[in-house]
Amino acid sequence: MPTVHVFARDHINTDEIIPARHLTTDVEAELAPYAMEDYDRTFVRRVKPGDLIVAGADFGCGSSREHAVWALRGAGVGAVIAPNFARIFYRNAINNGFLALECEGIVEAFQDGDEADLDLRGGTITNRRTGVQLTFVPVPQFALDVQRAGGWLEYMREQENQAAQTQAHSAKEHTHA
Structure with missing residues (x-):
């Protein structure tokens, strides 16, 4: 409290x-x-x-x-x-x-x-x-996400890392198809 x-x-x-x-x-x-x-x-x-x-x-x-x-x-x-x-x-x-x-x-x-x-x-x-x-x-949820990340720069780093992981996962799926 x-x-x-x-x-x-x-x-x-x-x-x-x-x-x-x-x-x-x-x-x-x-x-x-x-x-x-x-x-x-x-x-x-x-x-x-x-x-x-x-x-x-x-x-x-x-x-x-x-x-x-x-x-x-x-x-x-x-x-x-x-x-x-x-x-x-x-x-x-x-x-x-x-x-x-x-x-x-x-x-x-x-x-x-x-x-x-x-x-x-x-x-x-x-x-x-x-x-x-x-x-x-x-x-708004966006502002809460920025707060949780510790700030705008940290939030953007998280977004970039997630995008890179998604891209890597997608590329991996395409090579095994």
Whole structure:
């Protein structure tokens, strides 16, 4: 059961998600200890794998650094849910197989520490404390496949490997016919 970490302010920028002074690596495990450091120094000690961030509008505004997604994913965040996202953060999230879910009214529906039920295919999130359920556009299977693969590049490598295996299998069948 994921715990919700509420960052209710609008316009949380990438410098707050991962401060520029820590951009000396692209390794998630090395970025993770600094996730949200300038917003909440205790966050990385509290977050558990699969936990959710609920945030205000325009989350991830600022620079285009992918490090923001990597730091959150490295810290164990399963998804960020906000009314909307800065487009470059949203695109980086998709490309890196990280869930950025747009949901109106999310900040008002949760308090820090609440537990949530998240149904990606059904497009709902439910606050277990209050029973309040909100809807968002369900995550398409394609996006779930990219997430499962670990990002767009990894997904494309899987697709290429599957195509090569199918082609090799087809060629083998034709030579034995």
